[in-house]
Amino acid sequence: MRFVLSCRAPQVEVATQILRALSMEGLTLHAKLAAEGIDTGFRTCGRLEVFGTMAGLEKGRLEAAHYVATTALRAEELTPAEALCLEPALNGGLVGAIYYPDETGCDPLRYVQGIAAAAVEAGVLIETGVELQALSRQGRRFLLKTSAGTRKPLLTVMATGIWSAHLLRMAGIHIPLEAGLGYSIDVANARIEPRTPVYLNEARTIVTNLGGRLRLVGLFVLGGRKGHRDSGSVRRLFEAASRGIQGADEWSSARVWSGLRPCTPDALPVIGSPPDMEDLTIATGHGMLGLQLAPVTARILADHVSGAPVTELIPLAVDRFRSWPQL
Ligand SMILES: Cc1cc2nc3c(=O)[nH]c(=O)nc-3n(C[C@H](O)[C@H](O)[C@H](O)COP(=O)(O)OP(=O)(O)OC[C@H]3O[C@@H](n4cnc5c(N)ncnc54)[C@H](O)[C@@H]3O)c2cc1C
Structure with a gap:
């Protein structure tokens, strides 16, 4: 059974406000990490949103007005000529564009490598290639069966993306997660x-220049499995790019990657501990925003495990889906 990502309008508004507040703190923390010398590829790069239809542009104007009103970041509507002047690689055929000059970005691989290196330097032992195979409750602690043996940690932080649902179910914890399959293609x-x-x-x-490589990212397909490749989807992404970017009809792929975004029914992440299980902390369900929200999630987790009261946790609570049907 699949859930439908449909909330009523007031719920969407509340979820949007929460995500925006988390994103704004995430932005500050991404900048702080970069300022501390952690190489995540963080930069202010702007974002140019290009529209091929008036209906799309109208919707884009509303989104831009909301963005400006709620974030204090800038958005500027551009005519097609102005957009082409800002970004000469665009094809003609657009009806308008909105430029977000304050948007930032980082490189996902560099982010993970940079954070891991900083953690190791701070004394963290990272074991890669170890699979968690089962978890069960033993007394007041969790017993983890892994491919490298059995562990009984003082504290377990479960941050295993879409796979969290299946793993947590073994311990009787129910979180409805659905995979949102997407593609990321490096252009050759x-x-x-x-x-x-x-x-x-x-x-x-979205087409992003990561400095030395061009990346084409798109598609959101509910369902999907790890490593899924569909030549039709890849072709559709190239076709979409060629309608917007000059020369994209000649592009080929140097690398195709597909990933599974862990999505919740209310579009909010799941962060915190299940009731009466303080030795287990969960961080999943970040959907399309896992990289953006990574540092703020870490800050909330750190506060939570050190016992500080964290007001953000209330709408993100682990047990908010307890009345949902088991998937
Ligand atoms: C195409 C695409 C583009 C995206 N673009 C953006 C973007 O621009 N900005 C943004 O913020 N987000 C983006 N996202 C979303 C982002 O990638 C996710 O939200 C994020 O990866 C979720 O992080 P996570 O750590 O919860 O899960 P994951 O990144 O899925 O990591 C889970 C980890 O757990 C490991 N694991 C699973 N099961 C086990 C087990 N049994 N034992 C041990 N380890 C296990 C997995 O191997 C994996 O390494 C994008 C996603 C996709 C697919």
Whole structure:
């Protein structure tokens, strides 16, 4: 059984406000990590959202007005000529664009490597290639069966993305998660590279220059499994890019990656401990925002495990889906 990502309008508004507040703190913390010398590829790069239809542009204007009103960040509507002047790699055929000059980005791989290196330097022991196979309750503690033996930790933090649902079910904890499959394609042979990240609104596709490689990201398909590859989806992403970016009809892929976004029914992450299980902390369900929210999630987790009261945890509570049907 699949759940439907549909909340009523007031719930959507509340979820949007919570995510925006978390994202704004995430932005500050991403900048702080970079300022501390952790190489995550963090930069202010702006984002140019390009529209091929008036209906799309109208919707984009509303979103931009909401963004400006709630974040104090800037958004500027551009005519097609102004957009082409800012980003000469665009194709014609757009009806308008909105430029978000304060948008930031980082490189996901560099982020993970940078944070891991900083953690190791701080004395953390990281074991890679170890699979958690089962978990069960033994007295007041969890017993973890892993491919490297059995562990009985003082504290377990479960941050295993979409796989958290299955793993937690073994301990009787029910979190309805659904995979949102998406693709990330590194382009092999771009003759003309956009300088600014370009979001092709109607195609829900983004083209980002990561400095030395061009990345095409898109698609959100509910369901899917790890390592899924579908040549039709990859082709559709290239077609979408070629409607927006010059020369994209000649692109080929150097690397195709598909990933599973861990999505919750109310679009909010799940962070915290199940009732009466203080030795287990969960962080999952970040959907499309896991990288953006990574540092703020870490801050909330750190406060939570050190016993500080964390007001943010209330709407993110682990047991908020207890009345949901088991998937
Ligand atoms: C195409 C695409 C583009 C995206 N773009 C963005 C973006 O621009 N900005 C953004 O903020 N987010 C983006 N996301 C979303 C982001 O990638 C996710 O929200 C994020 O990866 C979720 O992080 P996570 O740590 O919860 O789960 P994951 O990243 O899925 O990590 C879970 C980890 O747990 C490990 N694991 C699973 N089971 C076990 C087990 N039994 N034992 C041991 N380890 C296990 C997995 O191997 C994996 O390493 C994108 C996602 C996709 C697919």
